Amino acid sequence: MKLLLIIATLFTFSFAKIDIAVTYTYIEDIGKKIGGDLVSINTLSKPKEDPHFVMARPSLIAKLRNVDLLILNGGQIEIGWLPPLIKRSNNAKVFDGASGFLDLSQSIDMMDAHEEVSRSHGDVHPDGNPHFILDPYNVPIVAKAIHDKLAALDAKNEAIYTKNYETFIKGWNEKLVEWDKKMKPFEGKKVIQYHKSFDYFLKRYKMELLDTIEPIPGISPTSKHIMGLIKTIKNEKSPLLIMHDVYHNRKAAQLISAKTNLKIIDVPHDVDALQDANNIENLYNTIIDGLLK
Numbered sequence: 464m465k466l467l468l469i470i471a472t473l474f475t476f477s478f479a480k481i482d483i484a485v486t487y488t489y490i491e492d493i494g495k496k497i498g499g500d501l502v503s504i505n506t507l508s509k510p511k512e513d514p515h516f517v518m519a520r521p522s523l524i525a526k527l528r529n530v531d532l533l534i535l536n537g538g539q540i541e542i543g544w545l546p547p548l549i550k551r552s553n554n555a556k557v558f559d560g561a562s563g564f565l566d567l568s569q570s571i572d573m574m575d576a577h578e579e580v581s582r583s584h585g586d587v588h589p590d591g592n593p594h595f596i597l598d599p600y601n602v603p604i605v606a607k608a609i610h611d612k613l614a615a616l617d618a619k620n621e622a623i624y625t626k627n628y629e630t631f632i633k634g635w636n637e638k639l640v641e642w643d644k645k646m647k648p649f650e651g652k653k654v655i656q657y658h659k660s661f662d663y664f665l666k667r668y669k670m671e672l673l674d675t676i677e678p679i680p681g682i683s684p685t686s687k688h689i690m691g692l693i694k695t696i697k698n699e700k701s702p703l704l705i706m707h708d709v710y711h712n713r714k715a716a717q718l719i720s721a722k723t724n725l726k727i728i729d730v731p732h733d734v735d736a737l738q739d740a741n742n743i744e745n746l747y748n749t750i751i752d753g754l755l756k
């Protein structure tokens with residue numbers, strides 16, 4: 464009987480998955496690629512939701528309560544909604560600094576990180592721009608951080624995580640070459656976007672941000688700002704386009720487009736934000752194919 468019990472316990476133990484909560488769908492997709500069958504992942508936000516202002520539904524507290532690991536984007540993008548949920552989950556494993564807490568931004572060289580911080584810079588980017596996942600070259604860095612965390616929490620399966628990671632990176636490096644080639648004609652092109660969502664993408668492919676529709680991060684545009692923007696666009700000689708995310712109101716972009724003939728390209732900011740962007744590869748395929756259309 465005792466032996467049976469031991470066998471049963473071993474059986475359960477070896478098949479127990481690591482329960483993970485993640486803040487965004489891109490983390491879920493990369494997490495599944497590295498963790499495979501050894502992990503079970505719950506995502507706290509919805510893909511079309513504004514990532515800065517996720518609805519703090521009570522069900523999210525339940526999702527956090529029993530997990531072994533929380534993986535967040537970090538860079539304060541979740542500051543408005545995640546800390547109260549962590550506190551109310553009462554799960555010490557995922558408190559900031561605990562072994563089950565992984566902040567991906569800690570591995571990233573963030574853009575605009577040393578700018579002077581004041582309220583006049585808006586509400587949402589005090590630590591620099593947190594939208595780093597929109598540079599596909601940051602994906603291997605994120606994948607490595609997730610690999611290292613899983614290997615630390617579940618050392619007996621380290622070889623499996625490493626194999627998954629290596630397979631993923633090999634395929635990813637091939638995609639990077641393909642995307643670099645496709646994006647070459649866009650070098651020097653100027654872009655209008657609502658929020659500084661795609662700055663990492665623009666920097667990677669040597670494109671330029673002409674201006675944002677919101678005057679400062681997190682603040683809605685006034686008609687005066689939009690009129691000024693239309694004037695700037697009309698004075699601009701080089702080719703321009705509007706890259707628009709799915710979670711900001713499209714009306715201002717439509718007005719600008721109507722007055723200037725600029726094309727609006729709807730682009731996903733995260734996995735599943737648009738239908739075609741159904742995994743991490745297709746997130747960038749969708750953005751790049753949208754630009755090429």
Ligand SMILES: [Zn+2]
Pocket residue numbers: 515587588593594658659660680
């Ligand atoms: Zn932002």
